[in-house]
Amino acid sequence: MNERHIIDQLNAYLDNELSEKEKAAVEEHVGRCSDCAQELARLKTLSETLRNWNAPEPSAHFDQAVRDKILSRELETRRVAMKMPSRRILIPSGLLAGLVLLVFINSYLARGLQGRMPIGVLRESTDDIGEQFAPGYSGQDDAKESAKYGRTEAQKVSRDQYEPYYYQASLEAPQAGGVSENVQTYNGVARDRAVLMDGGRVDASHVIRDKPATLAFMVAGTQAHGAVRSSVVSGKRAANATTASKTIVQELPGEGPVIVIQPVLPATGEGEKIIRTAQVQLEVEDGKEAYKKLNEICAAAGGYLASSNLVRDNDGRTSGHITMRIPQAKFTEVLDTLRDFGKVKNIATDSADVSQEYKNVKARLDAAMVVYNKMLEALQQRKNTIDQAARLESELTPVLAKIEALKNQLESLDNQVSYTTIAVYFFEPRVSLKVLEHTKQTIRESAITASINFVKFLARILPATVAWAVVILVLVIGGLLVKGWIIRIFKK
């Protein structure tokens, strides 16, 4: 073939890709050139030969398979679309959930700092108590009890499983008849006021205080009327009831009503002997400091410590108790001081009238003294014989011993009456600023320690990591070089 051959155009001519002019030129050349004509013939033969390859037909279920695939894909797309909510829904939902979580955590932490139980539980409990206890301890019920038995036996108030405080009071009501009349005349809060305004006295009072709920339970009685009054105040009714019974109601921000009963000293008449006791539970920030200050309070009031202890638990919280004997005149003053000293969780006072017992002992002592004086007088008379004198002396000895015993008993009663007993239990809250500070410090120290350990760990593993990285890098580069080399060989 020489350079005038048109081999390159023969494919285009065969495939009908030439213009009419080009086609005519090719045909003219093929007519003159035998080589090109032969080449065109070979190409035509090749083309006809290629037609022998018959590809198979698609299967009968081809269309159905395509439709199934389309359906499956659409379902999958919809499912994915359903599974992945759009950002318009996802972002607000996430923000809302985060906000709710934040509020919940804040609320829980706040409640945890203030009290042991979450607010929801306590509120529920308070309502339950109000419903359950108020009718049971209404004035009418107590009046009927008193009228029937003339004496109110020990009563027990227990909040519920979440609140372990309970109260017991034992009161005497010698004349129950008057009670019924009074109770029918007065109702509710006014009744207590009437009792107290009539010159009665509170024999015992009890306050249970817990945040955020407050339950106050007070039993008031009077010797003048022989009446027994009981009232349970809880929740909203606390303010009215306790105000009427000379209590101080303090409103602390964010803590609900806090009821503090001002103990009413017994209207002791001439010769009355009342033994007074009180129990106080205090929540304090610093147990050690509280112990020290309680000692100071006791000393300042002219009293003395009957017993005390101070304990530090595993969590680092300090608690303890102090039993102090305080002169009767300082009883109220000390209770007031204690009330301001820390958070009062529970304060209870009680009294026992030992006037009759005192009088009895005194009478027996007077009688014994009379006998003693008579016998002494008889002994001193010189008319007695030796035998009579010996007999009188032997009879005088037990009388003397009896007198001494009665004197001791009298002195003991005097002591109990003149020195009241106040038992103070104090403890630090589970979550206090001190504990929080300690926890923060621990976390900070742990974080620092962990950081240092991490850096040390990195420093320790760094050489090995670098070495391994170098080895892996060398291996990868080597592998790539070998692969390129092999490919080059194959190309060649």
Add this chain to the structure above:
Amino acid sequence: MDEILRRYRRPVYQYSHRLCRNAAEAEDVAQDVFLRVHLCRSTYVPSGRFSTWIFGIAHNLVMDRLRRRRWWAPWPKTDSDPGQDVEFRSPDPSPQDAVAGREMSGLVQACIQELPLLQREALVLREYHDMGYEDIANVLQMSLGAVKTLIHRARCALKEKLLPYIEEGKGACHE
């Protein structure tokens, strides 16, 4: 969709089969072509012939499928044409085996299968689907000149391989 299936089912499947050399794989690819057509129906812009568009999809899917084979293929065989994809040895009988069986269809198939992939694609589109050079260029996303070259080289290679056997066959018949 039914109309598209009716018109293009056969050519698309046969195109896939001639390139994939495996009936099951060819059917899978062809089904994927129609699935892709269905999914892209909203974005289709009728700028050219529909057949060009659908064969372009088929071309891409076949290339993807063959590219995936590279992972288990022992050693690749490079093509002399620049920019051409790698080629893989066919499990089908070699030309010699096909000749021994005197089966022209098998012989043609074997010879075509030995062509580089792009030459094979261009030749298949031209010979079996009567596609013009410009359409082939659109399908393969190449220039017109490159397509002409591919077809020319493919025919040259096939001439060398097939014509001796054809003439020998003719001679045998004459005898």
